[in-house]
Amino acid sequence: MSTTPPGRRLRLGLPRRAFSQVLLMQLAIAAGVAVLATGLFLAPLGDQLDDQAMRRALAIAQTTAQQPQIAAGVRETEPSPDGPVQREAERIREATGAEYVVVLDVRGVRWSHTDPQRIGGLVSTDPGEALAGHDVMEIDDGTLGRSARGKVPLRDGDGEIVGAVSVGIAYDSVRARLIHAIPGLFAYAGGALAVGALAAWLISRRVQRQTRDLAFSDIAALLAEREAMLHGIREGVVALDADGRVRLLNDEAQRLLGVGEEAVGRSPDEALGTGRTADVLAGRVAGTDLLTVRGRRVLVANRMPTDDGGAVATLRDRTELDRLGRELDSTRGLIDALRAQDHEHANRMHTLLGLLELEMYDDAVEFVGEVVGDHRATSEQVTEKIRDPLLAALLVGKATVAAERQVALWITDGTRLPDRLIDPRGLVTVVGNLVDNALDAVAGTPRARVEVELRAEGHTAVLVVRDTGPGVPPEQRELVFTEGWSTKEPPAHRERGIGLSLVRTLAERQGGSARVGEASGGGAEFTVVLPEALTEPGAEPALTGARQATGEEA
Numbered sequence: 001m002s003t004t005p006p007g008r009r010l011r012l013g014l015p016r017r018a019f020s021q022v023l024l025m026q027l028a029i030a031a032g033v034a035v036l037a038t039g040l041f042l043a044p045l046g047d048q049l050d051d052q053a054m055r056r057a058l059a060i061a062q063t064t065a066q067q068p069q070i071a072a073g074v075r076e077t078e079p080s081p082d083g084p085v086q087r088e089a090e091r092i093r094e095a096t097g098a099e100y101v102v103v104l105d106v107r108g109v110r111w112s113h114t115d116p117q118r119i120g121g122l123v124s125t126d127p128g129e130a131l132a133g134h135d136v137m138e139i140d141d142g143t144l145g146r147s148a149r150g151k152v153p154l155r156d157g158d159g160e161i162v163g164a165v166s167v168g169i170a171y172d173s174v175r176a177r178l179i180h181a182i183p184g185l186f187a188y189a190g191g192a193l194a195v196g197a198l199a200a201w202l203i204s205r206r207v208q209r210q211t212r213d214l215a216f217s218d219i220a221a222l223l224a225e226r227e228a229m230l231h232g233i234r235e236g237v238v239a240l241d242a243d244g245r246v247r248l249l250n251d252e253a254q255r256l257l258g259v260g261e262e263a264v265g266r267s268p269d270e271a272l273g274t275g276r277t278a279d280v281l282a283g284r285v286a287g288t289d290l291l292t293v294r295g296r297r298v299l300v301a302n303r304m305p306t307d308d309g310g311a312v313a314t315l316r317d318r319t320e321l322d323r324l325g326r327e328l329d330s331t332r333g334l335i336d337a338l339r340a341q342d343h344e345h346a347n348r349m350h351t352l353l354g355l356l357e358l359e360m361y362d363d364a365v366e367f368v369g370e371v372v373g374d375h376r377a378t379s380e381q382v383t384e385k386i387r388d389p390l391l392a393a394l395l396v397g398k399a400t401v402a403a404e405r406q407v408a409l410w411i412t413d414g415t416r417l418p419d420r421l422i423d424p425r426g427l428v429t430v431v432g433n434l435v436d437n438a439l440d441a442v443a444g445t446p447r448a449r450v451e452v453e454l455r456a457e458g459h460t461a462v463l464v465v466r467d468t469g470p471g472v473p474p475e476q477r478e479l480v481f482t483e484g485w486s487t488k489e490p491p492a493h494r495e496r497g498i499g500l501s502l503v504r505t506l507a508e509r510q511g512g513s514a515r516v517g518e519a520s521g522g523g524a525e526f527t528v529v530l531p532e533a534l535t536e537p538g539a540e541p542a543l544t545g546a547r548q549a550t551g552e553e554a
């Protein structure tokens with residue numbers, strides 16, 4: 001077992017930091033490209049230089065063969081070191097820098113050569129192709145070594161072949177040119193490699209800053225942890241890019257907003273439709289713990305800008321908390337009503353006891369009948385007009401609360417609602433919010449009165465709530481349905497500005513509407529229309545399904 005601490009052990013292979021790995025990879029790529037480019041350039045360079053040398057030798061040979069004195073000398077004189085052919089050939093060789101210029105006759109006998117002693121001897125290579133009238137380019141070995149050669153036929157004035165001209169250029173000079181070109185080529189390759197290395201270092205430094213000098217394994221671990229965290233937390237997370245488009249939605253955000261992966265790459269307005277929720281996500285509404293309603297859910301949103309110009313928004317579901325707050329308000333109202341009824345009941349019992357002690361039995365019977373009849377009349381008035389048990393119970397309770405607050409709650413004569421509601425709990429939410437707002441508006445005012453009208457028009461349910469309060473100014477009749485907007489101080493346990501927004505959301509979700517106007521006698525008149533809210537006569541209302549659906553969304 002090694003005794004070296006894990007943190008101090010020598011690591012073999014690539015370094016762990018992303019900066020170092022990227023730099024090494026880019027340097028390797030730059031060096032490889034430089035070597036490859038150099039090799040690709042050098043590979044054809046030798047062939048190009050050989051071809052140039054052969055063509056130059058051929059050009060010198062053709063120029064020499066065109067000299068008329070050379071052809072005349074071959075026909076009219078004998079091969080000699082001092083002859084005219086040798087003198088002319090040497091002049092051309094010295095002028096062109098060729099290694100040799102050899103003139104030969106049709107027998108292959110040399111008439112010129114750089115070594116005068118070889119004049120009159122046979123050439124070492126076969127001149128047959130040139131004597132046959134063809135130009136020849138080649139690299140071959142001869143008496144003077146390896147050379148680039150050009151051979152052409154030698155013709156007299158009549159065009160008859162009288163010999164051939166062979167010109168050679170030393171092959172070592174071609175190789176020297178190639179070797180001479182290599183240092184310059186390497187210098188260019190080295191400069192390109194240096195520029196590539198500098199660019200690689202700059203790019204790697206940028207990568208280092210952007211990755212916070214983390215290793216690739218650390219980045220992969222962070223991504224895995226991010227995915228697990230985003231999809232595991234019970235809070236919605238929506239990330240937007242610098243252009244305001246959604247680039248990430250975790251599972252909880254999809255559930256709360258009622259959208260899927262198709263929302264990624266779209267703006268909040270395109271993904272969610274226009275409304276406060278889209279305004280909050282897009283940053284058009286500023287603040288912390290912003291309330292918004294999406295479907296039947298009450299959400300609390302917070303938006304935080306990011307360094308790249310985008311933003312991250314978090315969403316929390318406050319539907320259950322808001323429902324509990326409303327139930328707490330209702331419970332407190334009922335407790336206050338029961339407390340008042342307890343005092344009233346005690347007064348009535350004392351009155352009844354006094355009548356009995358005074359032996360005024362007939363008056364006692366009449367007193368008890370009046371008390372019981374008033375309560376029974378209120379309950380019967382509601383249940384005769386509203387057949388749905390949930391709505392009837394709600395309005396009986398609200399009547400008790402209204403009586404305690406010195407407000408008259410009336411069910412109008414035009415109210416007729418059969419027990420055929422598809423979603424009773426949704427209508428309970430609408431009625432409860434509107435009645436609560438109306439009670440708050442008229443409480444403490446003289447001759448306070450709230451009227452409730454519920455009627456069925458085919459499959460449509462129409463709700464009208466009127467009050468004798470101060471009413472809603474025309475310029476605020478749309479604002480009252482906005483999430484978070486309220487003129488009242490919020491209670492300690494919940495926020496204001498949700499009830500009316502929820503009413504309109506529920507109405508519009510069913511294809512209906514919610515609006516506010518001025519009542520005939522002053523005050524506010526709220527009208528909610530819910531199409532397709534009732535089943536066909538004789539059909540079983542889907543109360544259980546509606547309750548389950550509402551319970552799941554709450």
